Amino acid sequence: MANIKDIAKMANVSVTTVSRVLNNHPYVSQEKRNAVLQAIEKSNYQKNYNAVHLSTGKTFLIGVVLPYSNHPYFGLLVEGIANEALTLNYNIVLIQTNYDKNRELEALDMLKHKQIDALIICSRICDWDTLKHYSSYGSITLCEDTRGRNLSSTFIDHYESFFTALEFLASKGHSKIGYCIGRTSGTNSTQRESAYRDFLQKYNHPYEVHYIFNNCLFLEDGEQVIKEIKKMTDPPTAILVTSDQVAAGMVTCCHKENISIPNKLALIGFDNQPIAKLMAITTMEIPLVQMGRNLVIQATNSKDTTYDQFKSRLIERETV
Amino acid sequence: MANIKDIAKMANVSVTTVSRVLNNHPYVSQEKRNAVLQAIEKSNYQKNYNAVHLSTGKTFLIGVVLPYSNHPYFGLLVEGIANEALTLNYNIVLIQTNYDKNRELEALDMLKHKQIDALIICSRICDWDTLKHYSSYGSITLCEDTRGRNLSSTFIDHYESFFTALEFLASKGHSKIGYCIGRTSGTNSTQRESAYRDFLQKYNHPYEVHYIFNNCLFLEDGEQVIKEIKKMTDPPTAILVTSDQVAAGMVTCCHKENISIPNKLALIGFDNQPIAKLMAITTMEIPLVQMGRNLVIQATNSKDTTYDQFKSRLIERETV
Known part of the structure; x- marks a missing residue:
């Protein structure tokens, strides 16, 4: 050429x-x-567009760090991110980490090396000091509560959201309540854990460690949880399931095993994925598509640090 | 700086x-x-990495064109693409088109302007002449049968796959067979249509236009198909459903409406998504993750044009 x-x-x-x-x-x-x-x-x-970029210093690329490229939670978030990026004439660079710290560091290095204009981290493993260091090279936006940390974010008050769901179960007479979670570390999970402990304390319920199910992300994990519950002599009567996907797996498995929902086991999902609507799963709606759009707006307006809190909302269907 | x-x-x-x-x-x-x-x-x-790129001429970015970023079919494909890209030290630029031709052209322009090293088109709307023109600027790899077109591809023989599924339904005594499809245009859909017509001819069955359901992509579309079938005086007794997601929607809806599967309506899904296993849906497995990996290998080996055909496989479960 x-x-x-x-x-x-x-x-x-x-x-x-x-x-x-x-x-x-x-x-x-x-x-x-x-x-x-x-x-x-x-x-x-x-x-040569790379030459053009050298003079303007812009790539019109936004890096998007996420642990799994193929999970419905991140699917909705990326849907919002991709649509807003399109509107603002940006393309997105997908960086899948599988929660491997080195991959997250590689993404941060892309920002440092000006290969991308901004970085959105949908779920993080690096510590705050590392992020603060890299934020001197370009805009970093997170999907968790970052107030007081001087990094922009779009987030849900997961403490309030979890507490609302727990109070709803209490109002329906449940006292033995457990929960399923994707991972126990991270800001969002810590907030949920706090809400759970405060709720137990408020109602004087004991903390039963086997009522908490970790590593629950996919349909199949829901099946596993039901198998574990079936083995218990004193099983929970209700579960908060932080992914509708996992809740759908639980509903399908209960149906096969003739475990009546909500009589024998009540479930509240999270996100309000299409599958929750289809299977009539009661869920805490999280506006992930709008949150994804907002992340892009924040990432491309790097001048101001903003903390944008979105609201979750209980949708009553047939599993409680 | x-x-x-x-x-x-x-x-x-x-x-x-x-x-x-x-x-x-x-x-x-x-x-x-x-x-x-x-x-x-x-x-x-x-x-300055963009300066480095100027001298080597490489960006280590692969563009991935897909109509929807949030659909389980493309989810599995992107999972394979993202994993192999990671292995080969590339990052992927996600370009969501919603089947808008201008957006596909923008992606092709990125290749022309050397903003990406290669382009993978998971589902296409541009014609062959356009693609041939742009392929002079860089590697373009497709996910459909491109034999004779001088463009690399990873694909399934959708004619054979559809015919196998239809013959299986025939062997179970079905003669009134319909199908659901995402869109009627495109190489893959045309191959399926041919298989369907040849099958009808072979068994001397009439072509019933209302047995073909277009625009079936998501869970909710399955619900819609069942509603349409319920209104028919002479409904099909079996349906090929080119997405497990749609098949899952149909199974859930049939369950609600007390339509017995497979007695009243038999279903064969496609892909073998996790939901098909969970809901015991008989399906034609398509190795999408491996196909995604292969697309990246082809895209980064731009010297030779290769046509890599993958096999689909019938997985018998409980919906036929």
Whole structure:
């Protein structure tokens, strides 16, 4: 492919003149301009966009860090991110970490090396000091409560959301309540754990460690939880399930095993995924698509640090 | 941030010397090398990766065009693509088109402008001439049968796959068979349509236009199909459902409406998504994760045009 020097040679002008024509600079005679345009036409010259980026310093790429590319929670979030990015003329670079710290660091290095304009971290494992260090190189936006940390974020008050769901179960007469969670570390999980402990204390219920099910992310994990509950001599009567996907797995398994929902086991899902509507699962709706859109708006407005809290909402269906 | 000129000034050396140190060039005295390294340390200089890309001509980015970022079919494909990209040290740029031709052209322009090294098109709307034109700028790999078109691809023989599923239904005594599809255009859909017509001809069954359900992509679409079938005076007794997601929606809806599966209505899904296993849906397995991995291998080996056909496989469960 011809480069700028080839074009200059073909048009019999200087490299500077070619550059001026490419950048619509006014001080070029019409004659020379035409010669350059003809040479470009002839040679099929393509403006090297990386060169353009060097001068503007912008890539119009936003990095999106997420642990799994194929999970419905992140699916809805990425749907919002992708749509808003499209609107603002950005493309997104998907960086799947599987919660491997080195991969998250590679993503942060992309920001440092100006390969992306901004980074959205949907779920994090690096510590705050690391993020603070990298935020000097470019905009980092998170999907968890970052108030007091000087990093922008879009988040749900997971403490309040969990407490609301627990109070709803209490109002229906439940006292033996457990929960399923994707991972026990991370800001969101810590907030949920606090809400759970405060709820137990308020009602004077004991903390039963086997009522808490970790690593629950996919449909199949719901099946596993039901199997564990079936083995218990004093099982929970209700479960908060932090993923509708897992809740759907539990409903399907209960149906197979003739465990009546909600009589024998009540369930509250989270997110309000399409499957929750279809299977009539009571759920705490989280507006993930809108949150994804907001993350992009924050990521591209890197001047101000903003903390945008979104509301979750209980949707009553048939599993409580 | 300091640039290469600032570093040269700080170290009291020429720009060429700084460049040599950055590129590990041997002809630099240890004294000057140390001065440059100290200046870099002091100024927190970052090598501009876009500049590096200019010299190597590589971005280590692969563009991935897909109509919807949040659909389980593309979810599995992207899972494979993302994992293999990670292995080969590439990142992926997700380009969601919603089947808008202009967005597909924008992705092709990214290839033309060297913003990405290669493009994978998971589902296409541009015509062959357009793709052929853009393939002169870089590697384009498709997820449909491209034999004879001089573009690499990873694909399933959808004719054979559809015919196998139809023959299985015939062997179970079905003669009134319909199918659900995401869209009627595209190579894959055309192959399926041919298989369906040839099957009808082979068994002398009439072509019933209302047995074909278009725009079936999501869980909710399955519900809609069941509603339409319920209204028919002479409904099909079996349906090929080209997405397990839609099949799951149909199973859930039939359960609510007391339509017995497989007695009243038999179903064969496609893909073998986790939901098909969980809901015991008979399905044609398509190895989407492996296909995604293969697409990346082809995209990054742009020297040879290869056509890699993968096999689908019937998994018998409880819906036929």
